[in-house]
Amino acid sequence: MLKEKIAEIKTKSFAEIEKTASEQMLYDVKVKYLGRKGKLTEILKNLKNLDEKKRKTVGALANRIRMEIENAIAKHGREMSEKVDWEKEAIDVTLPGKKQELGHLNPITLVQRDIEKIFTSMGFEIADGPEVELERYNFDALNFPKDHPARDMQDTFWVKSKKESLVLRTHTSPVQIRYMEKHKPPLRIVAPGRVFRNEATDAKHEHTLHQFEALMVGDDISVGNFKYIAQQFFTIFFGKETQIRLRPSFFPFTEPSFEFDISCSICGGKGCRTCKQAGWIEIGGAGMVNQNVFAAAGYPKNKYQGFAWGFGLERLAMMKYKIDDIRWIESGDLRFIKQF
Ligand SMILES: [Zn+2]
Numbered sequence: 551m552l553k554e555k556i557a558e559i560k561t562k563s564f565a566e567i568e569k570t571a572s573e574q575m576l577y578d579v580k581v582k583y584l585g586r587k588g589k590l591t592e593i594l595k596n597l598k599n600l601d602e603k604k605r606k607t608v609g610a611l612a613n614r615i616r617m618e619i620e621n622a623i624a625k626h627g628r629e630m631s632e633k634v635d636w637e638k639e640a641i642d643v644t645l646p647g648k649k650q651e652l653g654h655l656n657p658i659t660l661v662q663r664d665i666e667k668i669f670t671s672m673g674f675e676i677a678d679g680p681e682v683e684l685e686r687y688n689f690d691a692l693n694f695p696k697d698h699p700a701r702d703m704q705d706t707f708w709v710k711s712k713k714e715s716l717v718l719r720t721h722t723s724p725v726q727i728r729y730m731e732k733h734k735p736p737l738r739i740v741a742p743g744r745v746f747r748n749e750a751t752d753a754k755h756e757h758t759l760h761q762f763e764a765l766m767v768g769d770d771i772s773v774g775n776f777k778y779i780a781q782q783f784f785t786i787f788f789g790k791e792t793q794i795r796l797r798p799s800f801f802p803f804t805e806p807s808f809e810f811d812i813s814c815s816i817c818g819g820k821g822c823r824t825c826k827q828a829g830w831i832e833i834g835g836a837g838m839v840n841q842n843v844f845a846a847a848g849y850p851k852n853k854y855q856g857f858a859w860g861f862g863l864e865r866l867a868m869m870k871y872k873i874d875d876i877r878w879i880e881s882g883d884l885r886f887i888k889q890f
Contacts (some may be wrong), residue, residue, distance in 0.1 A: 684883030691846035718746035730847035736768035760863035804837025833862025
């Protein structure tokens with residue numbers, strides 16, 4: 551019986567070895583017959599239960615078949631590897647490689663880096679502050695009266711808080727206060743960052759914006775210093791001689807305050823569609839720091855003077871890269887971002 555069983559194992563295993571077409575299949579056949587729980591292994595394990603004479607003959611036979619199966623497996627393995635089509639398997643080193651996709655910087659990031667580079671080259675330090683800000687830093691310390699419309703729920707995101715009243719900062723100006731509380735003049739800082747407005751969005755309005763604030767304080771800083779630095783900045787930023795024009799305005803945190811325009815970077819002041827034929831483009835607000843703001847930051851009144859100015863990075867990015875809708879910037883649309 552056992553001899554027949556062994557003969558059957560031989561026939562079957564040989565047939566299976568012949569049919570295998572891969573290393574894995576060959577390995578599976580080996581495990582099936584010669585593995586720890588393999589069919590032939592079982593017989594070899596049970597030899598001890600046979601009487602001595604049978605054990606000898608069956609043992610010799612089983613071991614011979616075991617060798618034959620091992621040889622057949624090795625032989626088939628060699629034949630398979632000889633059949634490999636090396637021409638097909640070879641790597642064609644002349645094929646072009648797979649291109650690694652690179653990410654793109656958002657135009658806001660590009661503009662922010664430009665600003666930081668230009669201002670640090672003029673001796674300014676980069677300052678930062680939190681995006682969730684105390685109401686008193688965002689409004690009170692900047693001389694906003696209690697009933698100022700900017701504090702309205704319609705304009706500002708208020709954050710629920712058990713202690714002090716918090717807002718998502720509506721401008722980067724609170725960084726002025728935070729910085730001045732810790733530093734004495736003379737000082738010059740730029741503070742770029744995100745700001746938030748509770749606002750319906752359209753082609754010109756977004757709820758999340760990027761602003762940038764410049765502050766320069768000393769004993770005798772004047773509007774002349776502001777005008778010179780602003781002109782330098784825009785000339786380098788647009789890579790073109792740029793003129794500055796000031797118009798009187800009002801902001802709680804500056805006195806006097808002004809809006810400033812720059813000569814149109816497209817037509818150079820002659821008049822075009824972008825500047826609506828005016829030759830000038832409104833760019834932001836600025837002014838001499840209100841003495842109440844100095845007092846809120848802990849400086850004595852009327853000892854120092856300085857200028858502060860700010861504007862939106864979106865505005866600058868849209869002008870520099872000729873973007874027609876502000877909503878593209880935060881859209882995350884790859885068709886947009888891949889252009890930068
Ligand atoms: Zn123009």
